[in-house]
Amino acid sequence: MPDRFERIFAGENGLAAGSGPLYIRLRNRVERAISDGLLGDGDALPSERDIAELADVSRVTVRKAVQDLVRDGVLVQRHGSGTFVSKPVARVEQPLSRLTSFTEDMSRRGWNARSQWLQRGIFAPSPEEMVALGLAPGDEVVRIDRLRIADEMPLAIERASISTQMLPDPQKVDTSLYAALDVYGFRPVRALQRISATNLRAEDAGLLGLEAGDAGLRIERISYLESGRVVEFTRSLYRGDAYDFVAELTIGKN
Amino acid sequence: MPDRFERIFAGENGLAAGSGPLYIRLRNRVERAISDGLLGDGDALPSERDIAELADVSRVTVRKAVQDLVRDGVLVQRHGSGTFVSKPVARVEQPLSRLTSFTEDMSRRGWNARSQWLQRGIFAPSPEEMVALGLAPGDEVVRIDRLRIADEMPLAIERASISTQMLPDPQKVDTSLYAALDVYGFRPVRALQRISATNLRAEDAGLLGLEAGDAGLRIERISYLESGRVVEFTRSLYRGDAYDFVAELTIGKN
DNA sequence: AAGTGGTCTAGACCACCAA
DNA sequence: TGGTGGTCTAGACCACTTG
Known part of the structure; x- marks a missing residue:
């Protein structure tokens, strides 16, 4: 079953297309997936190891991309549990x-x-x-x-x-x-x-x-x-x- | 010449003393050196490779510590030039x-x-x-x-x-x-x-x-x-x- | 117990800057 | 040209959460 995560992380020859650092291309893919509605509030991402395999990069590179998005408030990570799309906080x-x-x-x-x-x-x-x-x-x-x-x-x-x-x-x-x-x-x-x-x-x-x-x-x-x-x-x-x-x-x- | 950098990064059995992640202990050492006046505004730090050797950790760990401080505005890094203690910005x-x-x-x-x-x-x-x-x-x-x-x-x-x-x-x-x-x-x-x-x-x-x-x-x-x-x-x-x-x-x- | 994120290593190559 | 930070890899072990 070719699910949405394959489309997000492995689509179009992986990250071979495009230029610039791999972690930035990966980061952009996740942001696009969210703005396109492929990923919604609270949705879980695959594990870092799975993303690394799908995108054919090392886990360190996945972590760099994910941490950037965590820092921007786009994703949240829970130790032992997983990585999720942020839900907006009441202000x-x-x-x-x-x-x-x-x-x-x-x-x-x-x-x-x-x-x-x-x-x-x-x-x-x-x-x-x-x-x-x-x-x-x-x-x-x-x-x-x-x-x-x-x-x-x-x-x-x-x-x-x-x-x-x-x-x-x-x-x-x-x-x-x-x-x-x-x-x-x-x-x-x-x-x-x-x-x-x-x-x-x-x-x-x-x-x-x-x-x-x-x-x-x-x-x-x-x-x-x-x-x-x-x-x-x-x-x-x-x-x-x-x-x-x-x-x-x-x-x-x- | 046992200079100040050895005292900061290699003093007291390196980072062996203390507990918690290495990059946090390293980060704290730099912050303390700044608040103690050992490092002043604009001072250059040793290269990441040198810090790694002094503190006996990998360069990746040094980068994690340094990047945290850069993100907090404590240090600035200039590609090809070096890492420096931040100077306050006019507001x-x-x-x-x-x-x-x-x-x-x-x-x-x-x-x-x-x-x-x-x-x-x-x-x-x-x-x-x-x-x-x-x-x-x-x-x-x-x-x-x-x-x-x-x-x-x-x-x-x-x-x-x-x-x-x-x-x-x-x-x-x-x-x-x-x-x-x-x-x-x-x-x-x-x-x-x-x-x-x-x-x-x-x-x-x-x-x-x-x-x-x-x-x-x-x-x-x-x-x-x-x-x-x-x-x-x-x-x-x-x-x-x-x-x-x-x-x-x-x-x-x- | 299995799976997740968190930390850490040693080594490599590239891009940039200064002398 | 030599040294700096920037990126990237493959692999390891630990700490935490969940079924």
Whole structure:
């Protein structure tokens, strides 16, 4: 039975046709098979060994092609199980104009949000923190690092730094950082965010349930009091495949 | 002369110490050497063959470790030249509250901005375009795809779709899409943007001078007229390593 | 227990770059 | 021209999942 996999991997004299590296030709064949509908969401591919035989290349070459597609989010591999076409992931949308906390935000959506502590304590500030928070030598910072989880899917890593002058005791923070700051009368009213994209490092990717090199949104936020004084400096990493920031723009005079 | 490379790659019984995959142990050694200052920005590493000999592993294993770090932006490789520690890239900042065009924006910064046409013409709309632009069957769209370049560095790929009812002739667009829309009285005043992160596909990465799998910012924008009617639907991909979006947030009642 | 992906090796040839 | 990274092979063993 000449099945679809033979057409995909062995069709037209194998990969002899065409030029360029074998793993790229192989990669293109798989992408074409998906866009042509020969392979659908969740479908299993043959094993790497079988693909190698069908396409008449080494398994190393098959792996190179497959890993590229895994890295691009086209395929997923499960150890001991097989290689499959990715299913799209449901995305969370986050409006970009209002200052909200993760907890508030997720519960408003009806998601079950929780956090996992990564670190919570008092430290000597890094140079980066000194600049961002405007600290003097000898000052100390509270660091609150959390893994944010919504409906059992890790969504983000959040690393917050606050001067001990604003938040003397990190143990006072249970679920909401802003609520704890409120207690001391230091709730921020304004913030500046910088958003960029980055390839996740192995450690961070692991926390988010992704692979090293997967795309993440990196967000740096500096929050201000009404008086203009800096309260909080937070660096976050969001899953690129599950998070959308939404912003409304208007045409400005300036 | 027992140089620093021996300490990095061959120190303490090679990689025999420790557990886990060899390429991860090797990767960690390089990362540690950089964070310890043993390797600085722009420094050259030994050749892959030399590292393999120093660490007593195969070259394939060295490549796996090095490629991981290249993918994370820690190292850069130049074919025929060598492997080097990355130098940080200058970043461009884009405010996220004002609706501006790329050309206007870059010239205000004193950058020399130009575009390269990727595609410009009239097409039958894709299902995605029909939904976004609110088209009826039989309607047509103008597609304007450009590679945005600032000071000879490719910064973004921009794919804009506009109903032919708003912009009958794509050839009317020379540098600024908004200027062309203005001529017909259809300049947008408001827009909604969705921002997320993605691993760039090989083709897009090539246009941006990056490697497949590198992180990019994906932005979808829908622009509206004063009347609320949709004008433009644009999907952009920005270099993750060279672009920052900046947003100001305020605490809201709602 | 059989099959899958994950890691690793030794060796080869090619394409590119710099001296 | 010699050294570099880029691609490719055939074969091996391990770790994990599933029937």
